[in-house]
Amino acid sequence: MPPSPPYTPLLPLQSFDVAKLANRFAAHLQLLSAVLPKTSASPPATTSPTPLLRRLRALHAHVLASGFKPRAHILNRLIDLYAKSGDLPSARCLFDAASPAPADAVAATSLVNAYAASGHLPLARRLFDRTPLPARDTVFYNAMISSYARAGDGLPALVVFREMLQDGFRPDNYTFTGVLSAAAAIIGLEPAHCGQLHCSVVKSGTEHAISVSNALISLYFKCDSPETAVLAREVFDRMVERDELTWTTMVVGYVRRGDIGEARQVFDDVEGRFNVIWNAMISGYVHCGLFLEALEMFRRMYSIGIPLDEFTYTSVLSACESAGLFNHGKAVHAHIIRSGPDFNPVSALPVENVLITLYSNGGKIDVAKRIFDDIERKDAVSWNAILTGYVNCGHIDDALAIFNAMPHRHELAWLVMISGFVHNGLAEEGLKLFSRMRAEGAKPCDYMYASTIAACGELGALKHGQQIHAHLIQFGYQSSNSAGNALLTMYAKCGAVEEAHIVFLVMPNVDSISWNAMIAALGHHGHGREAIELFEQMIGEGIFPDRITFLTILSACNHAGLVDEGFRYFESMKNDYGIIPGEDHYAQLIDLLGRAGRIGEAWDMIKSMPSEPGPSIWEAILSGCRIHGDMDLGIHAAEQLFKMIPRHDGTYVLLSNIYAAIGRWGDVARVRKLMKDRGVKKEPGCSWIEVANKVHVFLVNDARHPEVQEVYKFLEILGVKMRKLGYVPDTKFVLHDVESEKKEYALSTHSEKLAVGYGLLKLPAGATVIVLKNLRICGDCHTAIMLMSKAVDREIIVRDVKRFHHFKNGECSCRNYW
C-alpha cells in the first residue's frame, strides 16, 4: 500500500476558503503522485476510493452545501483533481455542468489528459472534437498530441498537429516535443521525414529548448540508420545546454544501434552521475548480451553509493537470468530483501516478474510459483512469466491450468501455450489452440504467426504449416517480413526447398535474414553451388553479409563437399569483411577439411586457433577421423569431449563406435561401463515420419509397439529384395537392429532406418518419404538408407540435426559428406 501523505484534517471546515483548500489538495496530490507509478491509469471503479479522493469529495460536498459559487479557475482545479485521482465521472459531471457557459480550455485539457492516461483514448478524442474552436488554445492541442504520443499512436498525433496549424495556432516547444516523440513512434519512418520535421522545428524557433532537442535526438536515433545517428550526434554537439535527459537519450540511442562502445563513451563524459543513466547503461549491456559487464557496472554503482532502484534491480536480475548466473541472482534478491521493504509493490512489479523467470529458469519452479502467488496485483507479464516457466520445464499440464486461469489472455500467452504444445510433441493440440484463439476473437499478430509457423518447421509438420500459410494470406500478413522469413524456413525444414524459394521470390522486402535463410535452405539440401550463387547475388545487390551468412555458406560448402570454396570464403570473411571468425566458423571449416580427408590440415587449424578449442571443434574433427580412419586422433577428440560434457550420451556412442570399427571390443565394453557408472542414459530413439498428412511418432526401442512390429516385417521383405540385388552383407547389417537387444556390443538403434522402412511400407509408389530426426545420422545408417533407396526406387528425404539428405537410386545429394 502506498503510504498516505501527511495532511491536516479538513473537517470541520471553519471557512470556505476553497482556493486555499484546493491548493492544499494539490500539494497532497503531488505527494501521492510521487509514490504512484507514473504511467498508472485511474484505478478501476471497484476499488475503494483513495484517501485523497475521499477528502476531495468531502471538500466538494462542503462547497456545494455552502451555496458558494466557485469561480472558474477553482472549478478547473477541482475538475483537474477529480480527473487525476481517477474519478473521471465526477470530473466529467462538473465539466458538463459548467459548460457551455464558460467552456474552458483548461478544464477540457485536464479531461483529455485524464481520459488518455486511463487508456480511453477514443473518449479523449471525442471530447477534443466536441470542443469548439473559440474554446481551444495551444495547450489544449498539445494535450491531444502528447496523449497520442504516449500511447504510441504516431500518425493521429501528426494529423492533430496539422489541424492545429490550419486552425491558426502557434506551436510552442511543448507541441514540438510531443510531435517529435509521436513521430518517433511510427515504425519505418524515413530519414527524409525526420529532416522535414527538423526543418519545421527550426522555422518555429523552438530548437533551443532542451526538451525539443532531446526529442529530436531521440527521433533521429529511432529512425535507425547510420546517417540519422550522425544527425542525432550533430544536434547533441550543437546544444549549448544539456540536461540529464540529453545524456540518457544519447546513451540509449547508441545502445539501440548496438554501439555499446559509443554509449559507454557518452556515459563516461557525464559529469553528474544520476542513477537513471547508470540504469540505462546497465540495461544497455544486458541488451547487447554483455551480462558480466552489466554486473560489474552494478557493483561499481553500489560501491560508489549511487542509489539503486527498481529499474536497477530489474536489469541486474535480468542479466543474472540471461547469463545463467542463478546464484548471483539469488544474492541480489537477498540484497533487495535486506535493504528493506521500501518498494512500492506496484512499481516493483517488474522486479517480481523477473524473479519469476529467474527462479523458474534456475530449476526452482516452486519458488517462482510462490513469488507469483504473493504478487497482489499481477499484470500480464506476471502471468506470462509463470506460464512460460511451466512450459519451459515441460509441465505442460500446470501451464495449461495457468493459461485457463488467466484473467486476460495477452497474445503472448496464446503464443507461449501454442508453442509449448508443439515443442512437447503435441502439435495437434497446439494447432487446435490456434483455432480456439481465432474463435475467441484474439487477433494474432504477424509475429505470432511466425512463431507458430516456426514450430511447424521444427516439427516438420508441413501440412499444418501450409494451413497457417493459408490463414496468413487470408489476414493480409503476406507482406510481413517476420512471417515471410518464418514461412521460408518452415518450407525448407519440411524438405520443400522449391516452395521456400517461391516464398523468397514473392516476398516484397527481403532483408538479410531472408537471404541468410534462403542460402541456408539451399545449403542444407545439398545444393552447395546454388547456395554460393545466391550468396554472390546477395553481395551484388549490396547486402552486407554478417557472421551468420558466412556460417551458412561454410555449412553449404561443407555439405556439398566444396573444400576449396569453403576455404576461400573463410579467408574472405576475415580479410574482406573484417569479421573475426568465431568457434562456430572454425568448427565448420574443420568439419569440412576432416570430411574431405584433409585431417592434417584440420589439425593444424585447431592448433592455430586463438583460443582453447571447445566441444564443437572436437566434435567436428571427430566425424572426419571416423570416416577416414584416423582412429588415434578420433579417440583423442572423443576423450576431450568426455571431459567437457561428461553427461552427453552422444559422445559415448561415438567413442564406442570408433572402438568397434577397429575391433577394440574391450574398449567398447569399457565405454559402456563408464556410461553405466556415471548414470548417463541413452535417449530412446524417436522418429517422426510424415505420411499422408498424418504425423506418426513412435519409439524405436519399444519392440511391442505395433508400428515397430510392422517395420520389422518390412525389413525382412526388404532384406530378401536386397539380397537379390546383391547387397548381402549390408542387408544383414540392416537386420541387425531387430536383434540389437540380444547383441553384446550393440552399436546404436538406427531408428532412421526403421522410420524409413515404415514410411516406404505405407506410401504409394513414386511418393517421397520424409524422415525427421534431430540427431546426427551416422555413417552406417547413411549407407543403409542409400542402399534401401536403390531397392525401392523412391526418393527418400531424411532430416538430420540440421541438414537434409536426398536419397535416390542408391545415391545421396551429399555424396562427399560421409
Place this chain on the structure above:
DNA sequence: ATAGGGTTAG
C-alpha cells in the same frame, strides 16, 4: 492544464 530518458514475459 501540456513535453521528453532507464525495467519485466518471448
